[in-house]
Amino acid sequence: MRRKTTRGNFELYSWVFMRASGVVLVALIFGHLFVNLMVGDGVHAIDFAFVAGKWASPFWQVWDLLMLWLAMIHGTNGVRTIINDYAQRDLTRGVLKSLLYLAFTLTVVLGTLVIFTFDPCPPEAPAELLASFCTA
Template sequence: MTTSPAIANPRDTYKRQKSTRSNFELYGWVFMRASGVILLVLIFGHLFVNLMVGEGVNAIDFAFVGGKWTSPFWQTWDLVMLWLAMIHGTNGVRTIINDYAERDLTRLWLKIALYTAFVVVTVLGTLVIFTFSPCPVDAPAELLPSVCTA
């Protein structure tokens, strides 16, 4: 005869088991909510300045972007938007991979591809923001934006 484990008394107070798991998923969930709100402000601010202020969409060209990126404020704005969007999106896709990739090896390779894409896009985007020069040295003066001194 086998003995079944004793059933706990339902009137006993609940005693939480010591967990060895981390709170990484909780922090990821909180980050997604907070970064989503911040991204809404950043993206709609970006769209408003680019599409509504001044001449609107007709003014967007090399000179417009060059003029914006001569300001540390707009460099920082676009950098924060890039980094938050990339981390937010990568965390979301990581969650989808964890939910839908059934085999461990498939999950591993998908995450390697995801993290590689994250690093490449984030590094290249950051380099573009900080190394962009709206005033190339040998460019004809009539092609330079107004922020450049010929």
């Protein structure tokens, strides 16, 4: 009778995910850098209005969301592997991984909220606090 090796399969899938997500992240990051630094006026054009203009497009929202999620999952998986390799005691390993997962969750939830709820011109904001391109 063959035993199920769930942990072994998880580690295999984790290893494959790291390679695939790394390739996708390279494409996402270089695309992000190219658009932000090379197109138009380059780094001198990056300001609040530039970000507001980008996030007005669903394409860039999804692009940045994919970059955030993949980078966070990729990095969390890497740190999880390091914790598993170097933390000697089960309690230490459990505490470190709990803190890691908490940091992951907070970053992903807050980042996702920022991307999808970003409004450069909130309707009830005082006019002196609004960006110059907002109509009062």
